[in-house]
Amino acid sequence: xxxxxxxxxxxxxxxxxxxxxxxxxxxxxxxxxxxxxxxxxxxxxxxxxxxxxxxxxxxxxxxxxxxxxxxxxxxxxxxxxxxxxxxxxxxxxxxxxxxxxxxxxxxxxxxxxxxxxxxxxxxxxxxxxxxxxxxxxxxxxxxxxxxxxxxxxxxxxxxxxxxxxxxxxxxxxxxxxxxxxxxxxxxxxxxxxxxxxxxxxxxxxxxxxxxxxxxxxxxxxxxxxxxxxxxx
Amino acid sequence: xxxxxxxxxxxxxxxxxxxxxxxxxxxxxxxxxxxxxxxxxxxxxxxxxxxxxxxxxxxxxxxxxxxxxxxxxxxxxxxxxxxxxxxxxxxxxxxxxxxxxxxxxxxxxxxxxxxxxxxxxxxxxxxxxxxxxxxxxxxxxxxxxxxxxxxxxxxxxxxxxxxxxxxxxxxxxxxxxxxxxxxxxxxxxxxxxxxxxxxxxxxxxxxxxxxxxxxxxxxxxxxxxxxxxxxxxxxxxxxxxxxxxxxxxxxxxxxxxxxxxxxxxxxxxx
Numbered sequence: 001x002x003x004x005x006x007x008x009x010x011x012x013x014x015x016x017x018x019x020x021x022x023x024x025x026x027x028x029x030x031x032x033x034x035x036x037x038x039x040x041x042x043x044x045x046x047x048x049x050x051x052x053x054x055x056x057x058x059x060x061x062x063x064x065x066x067x068x069x070x071x072x073x074x075x076x077x078x079x080x081x082x083x084x085x086x087x088x089x090x091x092x093x094x095x096x097x098x099x100x101x102x103x104x105x106x107x108x109x110x111x112x113x114x115x116x117x118x119x120x121x122x123x124x125x126x127x128x129x130x131x132x133x134x135x136x137x138x139x140x141x142x143x144x145x146x147x148x149x150x151x152x153x154x155x156x157x158x159x160x161x162x163x164x165x166x167x168x169x170x171x172x173x174x175x176x177x178x179x180x181x182x183x184x185x186x187x188x189x190x191x192x193x194x195x196x197x198x199x200x201x202x203x204x205x206x207x208x209x210x211x212x213x214x215x216x217x218x219x220x221x222x223x224x225x226x227x228x229x230x231x232x
Numbered sequence: 233x234x235x236x237x238x239x240x241x242x243x244x245x246x247x248x249x250x251x252x253x254x255x256x257x258x259x260x261x262x263x264x265x266x267x268x269x270x271x272x273x274x275x276x277x278x279x280x281x282x283x284x285x286x287x288x289x290x291x292x293x294x295x296x297x298x299x300x301x302x303x304x305x306x307x308x309x310x311x312x313x314x315x316x317x318x319x320x321x322x323x324x325x326x327x328x329x330x331x332x333x334x335x336x337x338x339x340x341x342x343x344x345x346x347x348x349x350x351x352x353x354x355x356x357x358x359x360x361x362x363x364x365x366x367x368x369x370x371x372x373x374x375x376x377x378x379x380x381x382x383x384x385x386x387x388x389x390x391x392x393x394x395x396x397x398x399x400x401x402x403x404x405x406x407x408x409x410x411x412x413x414x415x416x417x418x419x420x421x422x423x424x425x426x427x428x429x430x431x432x433x434x435x436x437x438x439x440x441x442x443x444x445x446x447x448x449x450x451x452x453x454x455x456x457x458x459x460x461x462x463x464x465x466x467x468x469x470x471x472x473x474x475x476x477x478x479x480x481x482x483x484x485x486x487x488x489x490x491x492x493x494x495x496x497x498x499x500x501x502x
Contacts, residue, residue: 015420051318053501074320084314088247100236101319 004029004148004179005050009059012045019045021203023059027179029147032171032193034211034222035183037200038230043183044081046200047150051078063148074102077146079137081153081183085125091136092121098140110143113169131158138166142173149180155189163189187223197222199229233321237329242336244307248299249337253344256288260348267356285352289345296341300334301409305427309417313501323495327488331406338402386466393473400480407487408434414494423502438483445479 003026010023020042027033035043048054049061052068063072085094091114098105114121117135125133134157141149154170155163163186171193174180182190197214199207206229207214211222218225263281308316308326316326378384412434416427449472 048501053314053317053499055498055500070320070322073318076318078314078318080314082311082314084311086244086312086315097240100239101233101321 002028004064005181006062007046007059008062010046010049010056010061011058012042012049012054013057018057018203020049023203023205025198025205025208027148027181027196029177029179031195032174032180032182033196033198034187034190034194035181035198035200036185036187036222036226037183038185041200042203043200044152045203047078047152047181047183050148050150051076074104075147077102077141077144077149079141079149079151079154081156083130083133085133085137087126088124090122090124091119094125094136094140095121098143102144104145106143106145109173110139113139113143117165131162134158135162135166138169142169145175145178147175147178149174149178151180151182153184154182155184155186160189167193187226188221191222194222199226201230233319234325234329237321237325238333241329241333245299245303245333245337248295249340252292252295253340256292256344256348257351259285259288260351263352264354267352289348292341292345296337297405300337300406301413303334304330304410305413308495309413309423309501317495317499317501322492323499324488324492326495327410327492331403331410331488334406335399335403338406339399381463383463383466386463386470389470390466390473393470393477397473397477397480400477400484404480404484404487407484407491408438410491411487411494414491414498417500418494418498420500434487441479441483442476445476449475 005025005027007023007025010020010025011018012020023046035046037043045054049056050063050068052073060067064075066072089097095105095107095110098110099107111121114136117132117139119128119132119136125136128136134154138151138154141151149170151170155166158166167190170180170182182194184190191211194211197207197209197211198205209217214225215221220228259281263285266277266281306312308330375384378387408431412431413427415430415433416423416425419426
């Protein structure tokens with residue numbers, strides 16, 4: 001089976017209008033996919049549904065053929081768009097925790113990345129800056145040999161130099177058959193690495209295409225097209 | 233996976249509980265020293281230390297309950313839920329790990345409180361002089377009397393059941409809070425209020441069940457107590473205790489089921 005993620009008629013409502021509506025989406029293995037859309041378009045909702053953090057209002061979402069559960073969670077590496085790690089822990093505690101729970105976690109790789117970022121194993125999360133906390137989260141996420149990486153706004157809160165580092169980390173570390181789904185509205189920064197793009201608007205998929213084909217067909221960059229489609 | 237969850241649960245909560253127990257024990261020791269030094273007892277220090285201790289004893293229980301509730305809320309339904317719910321673990325394992333850990337801290341709190349109390353009491357000179365052999369003699373006599381009337385077994389059973397009851401009530405409280413929070417998180421807004429409402433809702437249902445049970449048990453008593461009346465009464469008390477223990481266990485199981493099912497099927501992490 002080559003599909004890693006399948007959504008069929010997926011919808012989610014938080015009580016009001018639907019945050020996601022009738023999403024049909026199939027992602028294959030070994031791709032880097034940009035999930036692009038303005039704020040409030042449903043990117044985070046889709047990613048949370050894939051992680052089982054939300055339950056669908058209608059439709060279904062399957063990861064490697066299964067609905068989100070303990071089995072799919074061992075295959076998915078998730079970077080939330082939130083400061084979610086317990087801040088009393090230090091980096092070593094966190095690495096041990098990830099190693100304990102995820103068989104595919106590579107502690108040596110994490111150590112190496114922390115060192116190159118100038119972070120030590122005894123650094124407590126509490127004492128780190130916001131940017132360094134985000135990098136810590138990214139390092140932990142990318143140190144797994146997962147089948148699907150779901151990265152929610154990985155470059156939103158860091159400076160441009162750090163963005164390059166983060167993108168290099170993502171490209172350099174995802175496992176060969178893994179698929180990376182990156183949600184962002186900072187398209188120019190990540191356009192060069194994308195194999196596929198998905199445009200999300202008001203909870204609906206507007207477009208799902210190969211990035212190169214899209215550029216050829218439209219005669220402009222994905223960034224330029226995004227600005228056109230989502231012009232206010 | 234469950235053993236790993238226990239490990240992280242204990243280390244995360246132990247950071248708060250262990251220092252708190254240490255403070256309580258040290259304070260009791262200090263009080264013991266003050267109480268045992270002649271001349272200090274009438275001092276204002278005596279009043280201050282006693283007051284501080286009473287506050288500490290109360291604080292231990294308040295903190296225990298607050299931590300039990302807050303830990304579940306923050307760790308599973310708050311920000312840290314982004315970490316916990318993406319671990320390859322089943323929701324019921326989360327509930328079980330948190331429940332058992334909380335139960336252990338409740339028991340530990342009781343043991344440490346008793347220990348601290350004993351430490352402090354035996355510092356009082358008048359108490360240290362009490363001859364306990366008299367008390368044990370009295371206890372032996374009581375046991376003999378019970379044996380003679382064939383009530384020893386039943387009496388021990390009452391004590392055992394009462395202890396079991398306090399354990400189970402502890403878990404029942406914890407599970408009621410968990411279930412209430414799992415119901416409360418279903419709301420899109422005002423989740424804390426929804427949880428508090430759910431808590432009282434569960435308590436109302438619980439007391440309805442209790443009153444149904446007691447009505448059946450106590451107001452329809454048609455047990456006749458013949459000549460060996462005390463023994464019969466003890467047996468009847470034991471039966472009632474066993475039934476109400478069973479009721480509590482069933483309620484615990486139901487609350488556990490509700491909590492883990494809601495986490496599995498209706499999680500809405502904001």
